[in-house]
C-alpha cells in the first residue's frame with residue numbers, strides 16, 4: 362500500500378466516484394499517454410489517480426520502484442488503463458535521456474508531460490550538505506529543462522502536446538531558510554511561462570502549477586520543523602493544475618488565499634516580504 366499523505370488510506374468507493382465526477386480531463390487526455398515524474402508520492406500520485414480515472418495511459422517515474430509498481434497495478438485494475446513504470450533518479454544528469462529512451466523503445470508517444478518531481482531542504486545554507494543543494498537544482502531545474510527539451514520536438518511534429526511544470530507559491534518571493542528551493546521554483550515558473558508563449562504557435566500548451574502548502578511527503582523530506590497551516594490536499598492541487606493546463610493558462614496558483622498572498626505581496630517592499638518569510642521559516646533551534 363502507498364504511504365504518501367493521502368495515499369496512505371485505501372480509496373473508498375465514494376472517493377473514487379467523487380474523483381471521477383470532478384475529473385476535467387476525460388476529453389483532453391482520454392486514450393493518450395501521460396508521463397508523470399515524482400509519481401511515487403504526494404501530488405504525483407494525485408495526478409496519476411485523476412488522469413487514470415479520465416482514461417489516460419500512464420508512464421510513472423520516480424526512484425521508489427515498489428511504490429510505482431503498486432500504484433500502476435492499482436490504477437490498471439481500477440480504471441483499465443495501460444501503465445508503464447520506469448525507475449530513475451533525476452539527480453543523475455543522464456536520467457532524462459534514459460526516461461526518453463524508455464518511451465521510444467516502447468513506441469509510446471507522450472502527449473502530456475508532467476514535471477512534478479521535486480524536493481526542498483530547510484535550514485541555513487551552510488548547514489545543508491552541498492551535494493543535496495546541487496541535487497535539488499538538478500532535479501527541480503535541470504531535469505525539468507532536459508525532459509521538456511526531449512519530449513517537445515515529437516509533440517511539435519504532431520502539433521499537439523501539453524506540459525505541466527510544478528512551481529510553487531515560493532516562486533513569487535525569496536524564502537529564507539529554504540532559499541535554494543524557492544529559487545529553483547522561481548526558475549520553474551519563469552521557464553514555464555516563457556515556454557508557454559514560445560510553444561503557442563506549435564499548438565502546445567505549457568502551464569506552471571503553483572501550489573502553496575500541500576499535504577504530501579514534501580515537508581518531512583525537507584526536514585521542516587514548522588507546521589504551515591491550511592495545507593491543501595494533493596488531489597485538489599493536481600486537479601487545479603490539470604484544469605488550468607486544459608484551459609490554456611500559462612500559470613495557476615492553487616487556492617484563493619495562496620493567490621491573494623502571492624499577488625498581494627507585490628504591493629509591499631520586497632525586503633519586507635523576505636523578512637516576514639524569514640520569521641515564518643526560521644528553524645526553531647536558531
Ligand SMILES: NC(=O)c1ccc[n+]([C@@H]2O[C@H](COP(=O)([O-])OP(=O)(O)OC[C@H]3O[C@@H](n4cnc5c(N)ncnc54)[C@H](OP(=O)(O)O)[C@@H]3O)[C@@H](O)[C@H]2O)c1
Nearest residue numbers: 399401402403404423424425451478479574575577578579
Ligand atoms: N507539498 C507542498 O507543500 C508543495 C508546495 C509547492 C510545490 N510543491 C512541489 O510539488 C512537487 C511534488 O511534491 P510533493 O509535495 O508531492 O512532495 P513528495 O510527496 O515529497 O513527492 C515528491 C516526488 O518527487 C520524487 N523525487 C524526489 N527526488 C527525486 C529524484 N532525485 N529523482 C526522481 N524523483 C524524485 C519523489 O519520488 P522518489 O522519492 O520515489 O524518487 C516523489 O515521488 C514538487 O516539485 C514540489 O516542489 C510542493
